[in-house]
Amino acid sequence: MPELGPLGRGDPRQLGPFRLTGRIGEGGQGVVYLGEDDAGERAAVKLLHVKFSGDLTARSRFARELKAAERVASFCTARVIAADLEGDTPYIASEYIDGRSLRDTVEAGAPLSGARLERLAVGTATALTAIHHAGIVHRDFKPDNVLIAADGPRVVDFGIARLLDSTGTITSRAVGTPAYMAPEQISGGEVGPPADVFAWAATVVFAATGTVPFGGGSIAVVLNRVLNHEVDVAALPEPLRGVVRACLDKSPAARPTADQILLRLLGRPDDLGASRAVLSEGAELAGRETLGRSAQAPAGRAGGAAVRPPHATGVPAGPGGYAGPSVPGGPPHASAQGPGSHPAGAGLVAGPGAPFRPEPAATGVPTAVAVDGAAPRRPRRRVWVVAAALVATLLAGVGAVALLRPDLWPQGVRGGVDSASVPSRGPVDTPTYSSLVDKVAAAGSLTIAMRDYLPGVALDDTDGWQGFEVDVATYVAERLGVPRGRISFRATSKAERLGLLDSGEVDLVIATYSMNADDPVTFAGPYYQAHVDVLVRDGDPITKLSDLRGRVLCSPASNASVGMVQDAVKVRVVAAENYYECMVKLGQGLVDAVPGDDLLLAGFANRENIRYKVLGAELSDERYAVAVRRGDVRACRAINDAITGMYEDGTVAGLLKKHFGKVGFRAETKRPAPARCR
Numbered sequence: 014m015p016e017l018g019p020l021g022r023g024d025p026r027q028l029g030p031f032r033l034t035g036r037i038g039e040g041g042q043g044v045v046y047l048g049e050d051d052a053g054e055r056a057a058v059k060l061l062h063v064k065f066s067g068d069l070t071a072r073s074r075f076a077r078e079l080k081a082a083e084r085v086a087s088f089c090t091a092r093v094i095a096a097d098l099e100g101d102t103p104y105i106a107s108e109y110i111d112g113r114s115l116r117d118t119v120e121a122g123a124p125l126s127g128a129r130l131e132r133l134a135v136g137t138a139t140a141l142t143a144i145h146h147a148g149i150v151h152r153d154f155k156p157d158n159v160l161i162a163a164d165g166p167r168v169v170d171f172g173i174a175r176l177l178d179s180t181g182t183i184t185s186r187a188v189g190t191p192a193y194m195a196p197e198q199i200s201g202g203e204v205g206p207p208a209d210v211f212a213w214a215a216t217v218v219f220a221a222t223g224t225v226p227f228g229g230g231s232i233a234v235v236l237n238r239v240l241n242h243e244v245d246v247a248a249l250p251e252p253l254r255g256v257v258r259a260c261l262d263k264s265p266a267a268r269p270t271a272d273q274i275l276l277r278l279l280g281r282p283d284d285l286g287a288s289r290a291v292l293s294e295g296a297e298l299a300g301r302e303t304l305g306r307s308a309q310a311p312a313g314r315a316g317g318a319a320v321r322p323p324h325a326t327g328v329p330a331g332p333g334g335y336a337g338p339s340v341p342g343g344p345p346h347a348s349a350q351g352p353g354s355h356p357a358g359a360g361l362v363a364g365p366g367a368p369f370r371p372e373p374a375a376t377g378v379p380t381a382v383a384v385d386g387a388a389p390r391r392p393r394r395r396v397w398v399v400a401a402a403l404v405a406t407l408l409a410g411v412g413a414v415a416l417l418r419p420d421l422w423p424q425g426v427r428g429g430v431d432s433a434s435v436p437s438r439g440p441v442d443t444p445t446y447s448s449l450v451d452k453v454a455a456a457g458s459l460t461i462a463m464r465d466y467l468p469g470v471a472l473d474d475t476d477g478w479q480g481f482e483v484d485v486a487t488y489v490a491e492r493l494g495v496p497r498g499r500i501s502f503r504a505t506s507k508a509e510r511l512g513l514l515d516s517g518e519v520d521l522v523i524a525t526y527s528m529n530a531d532d533p534v535t536f537a538g539p540y541y542q543a544h545v546d547v548l549v550r551d552g553d554p555i556t557k558l559s560d561l562r563g564r565v566l567c568s569p570a571s572n573a574s575v576g577m578v579q580d581a582v583k584v585r586v587v588a589a590e591n592y593y594e595c596m597v598k599l600g601q602g603l604v605d606a607v608p609g610d611d612l613l614l615a616g617f618a619n620r621e622n623i624r625y626k627v628l629g630a631e632l633s634d635e636r637y638a639v640a641v642r643r644g645d646v647r648a649c650r651a652i653n654d655a656i657t658g659m660y661e662d663g664t665v666a667g668l669l670k671k672h673f674g675k676v677g678f679r680a681e682t683k684r685p686a687p688a689r690c691r
Contacts, residue, residue: 017047028104028109029097031058050496055109056094057169060102085147088292089140089299091160091169092475110167115220116156124223128485133159133166134217134253135278136299140168141213142271142287145206148593152204154212155193156219165300191235192227196263199236202550205590208267210274214244214260221249227408252277289465289504449520449641449648450493458489458499462519465504469616469672470525478502480616481672482637485540486523488664489639492655514642521652522640525610528688533643533688537652539636540659545574546631547606548597551624551677555606558582558630564605567595574608577632599625610635615673615680626677636685649690660684 018036020026024046026033031048037057038045048058085092086245096105115133119125125133137159151158151168158170162614191199195211198204215226227238244261246254256277262268273283275295287295446452453459463471463482483502490500503519510526513519514534525543528536547566549555555564558581566584568575569592578584587604589595595607596617607614611627618625639656641648659665660683669680 020046025102028058028060028102029095029106031056031095031106033058047109054094055680056102056106056108057091057109060104081252085149088143089136089165090288090297091167107169110160110162110169112160112167113158115159115161115166115216118161119156119220119223125186125220130217130221130250131253131278132299133161133220134256135275135295136166137168137213137216138271138275138278139292139295139299140166141209141549142275142295143292144168144210145271146268146287148466148591150199150204150206151209151212153190153323154209154216155190156216159216165296167646169568186319191232191239192225194236194239195265196240197265199239202265205265206271207268210260210268211265213274217249217253217257218244218246218261229427252280254317288506288509303683353633359405412565448645450651452520453493453495457495458501459493459495459521460501460503460519460525460612461486461490462505462522463502463512464524467525467613467616469507469619470613473502473504481541481612481668482523482525484668484671485665486521488659489521489523489540489652489655492658493651510640514640520641523636525613525635526640528636528638534640535643535645535649535689536638536640537649538638538656538688538689540639540656541612541637541665542681543610543612543635543637544631545608545633545635546611546614547578547608547628548599548618548625549606549628550602551626553605555628558628561606566601567598567607569595569607569609572609574610574632578606579631579632581632596621611678612637612673612680615676615678618676619673624675624677627679629679636688646690649688653687653690655682657687 016085017034020035021031024033024036024044028046028048030050031046032050033046035047036044037047043060046058046060048056050056091108091110094106094108097103115122141151141154151170153170154168158168160167160169193212193215195204195208196202198208218224218226226244226510227235227242229235240263246257246261247324249257256269256274260268260274269277269283272287275287276283276285279294279298281291290459311649446455451584463473463478463486465471465473467480467482469480471478471482486502487497487500491497499516502512505513505519505522505524507524510522510524511532511534514522522534523540528539547558555561556591558578561582561584561594563580564584566578566586568586568588570590575586579586584606587598588600592607592609592613595604599607600621600623606628607617611631614627618627641652666682667686669678673680
């Protein structure tokens with residue numbers, strides 16, 4: 014546990030709901046206190062430095078970074094608990110991590126090597142990927158901001174790093190930080206995700222060697238070395254050595270992304286992005302060492318079973334549509350046993366030139382059961398007590414070998430805690446159904462594939478899944494006869510949809526999925542007709558598309574809507590990493606408009622403090638539909654009936670107002686022409 018200092022005479026005793034009990038540390042951003050709320054939950058409460066408290070610009074930046082931090086999935090990070098940016102003492106409270114910083118760990122002991130180094134690399138790469146998926150850049154990734162906790166490394170301070178980066182300067186008090194800065198941070202270039210990648214690699218080098226990369230006697234020497242010298246990475250094992258070397262490239266464009274780093278370390282192809290399942294796997298592997306040693310099987314049972322860490326996740330819904338075991342803190346049904354994944358109890362092995370791969374242990378024991386797909390967000394000790402009792406029961410009922418195979422688990426475990434039990438020995442056949450309608454009638458549950466990171470539309474945040482499409486999915490499922498508590502949501506990418514639907518791992522896809530004739534699915538709906546449009550600031554003299562002539566348009570990554578706008582009016586285009594960055598540019602007046610589907614634009618705009626409007630250009634029709642397995646006409650018709658009811662009883666109009674009511678948005682409230690079920 015880090016050393017805790019006493020409160021000083023001028024320190025506050027209370028910040029928001031937190032009673033402060035001591036000082037954790039102090040830096041250029043402010044003072045960090047240990048706080049505790051009425052429920053006994055501890056938090057690291059950072060009080061923004063007094064020199065920023067009257068700076069409205071700084072507070073505005075702080076607010077934007079807070080919103081971004083709240084979106085970061087809790088994979089090897091410290092989640093944001095609470096904040097207050099309006100009062101005289103602005104603060105942000107994050108999950109308290111009981112552990113030393115990486116810098117203190119290395120300086121007090123020795124450089125990391127072997128499995129400890131590999132776990133650190135995987136865990137921090139997992140955290141960095143989650144941070145970048147939320148659309149933010151850490152900008153201050155260094156050993157001081159990596160904490161070594163009991164369940165693996167955690168990355169902290171990603172919520173407010175941009176504040177100082179925008180308002181501060183490199184001074185003598187910042188000694189240490191310049192050694193982890195990317196060349197573009199020093200030369201005045203654009204600072205984006207590649208800068209974090211560079212800093213991650215420099216941090217890994219420090220962990221492996223105990224030496225500060227680019228270190229020197231003065232800041233001038235350090236900066237010169239960052240710009241002109243190469244780091245010796247010979248001490249690192251492969252494949253970590255090659256990954257770190259690539260990340261330290263002086264050119265930002267030549268560095269791999271955080272997703273590619275994580276995928277390479279896990280021995281996976283890096284041409285696709287890292288899914289929530291991959292993040293789950295990374296978090297599990299990063300936290301395995303401590304928990305694997307401390308978990309003891311009951312006397313007389315098979316021993317050596319590792320327990321998954323609190324921020325890892327469990328087994329996805331299988332071909333039969335059942336909800337597999339999950340553990341607190343992760344998204345429901347994120348895969349930990351899919352292709353390339355590792356069973357519980359596995360260790361890490363990485364020889365020269367080999368990916369990090371699992372080393373089978375004696376058993377693979379699930380630690381908890383997901384209740385209807387809603388994984389608990391805040392682990393408590395009683396959860397692990399219940400999990401231990403469940404492990405003991407399972408060991409007695411089915412034997413250690415059966416625990417390695419979900420298809421041999423008792424039906425009550427596979428189907429969730431409300432499922433009926435069946436004899437615990439022997440294989441259990443997974444039922445198949447000719448239609449989703451039959452499955453719902455028999456199992457009473459649904460697993461629905463969703464988009465994620467779309468505020469107002471579909472977003473898996475600290476309070477669970479929220480958004481227009483989430484509410485639509487819930488309405489449809491309930492009309493099909495599935496109770497709210499038996500609905501499971503799974504974050505998926507576009508590339509995963511068809512495979513998950515064909516395999517039965519998901520039952521429906523509701524993910525801003527536009528109807529088309531190319532995909533081998535049956536489309537029900539559409540549940541909404543969106544349009545490619547542009548978002549502008551409310552009050553700007555832009556009332557029609559032609560008013561954008563000669564103005565600046567933000568291009569979020571590779572987005573087809575940009576070309577549609579360019580075909581209609583001549584604009585100047587500024588590139589951005591994603592919609593989150595475009596919204597920042599729009600709010601600051603750096604761009605005049607953001608293109609995209611009007612529903613998505615309204616979702617991003619609705620969470621902002623200033624007002625925006627969707628122009629109403631309607632450059633295309635995007636019929637968002639529900640996808641089911643090809644040929645399931647019965648399910649299609651049942652879903653169409655539900656969607657018709659959703660429009661007739663006013664539900665759609667209410668949801669549009671609920672999720673997009675702050676935006677000037679002419680939403681479609683008339684039922685689109687239904688698809689032919691075939």
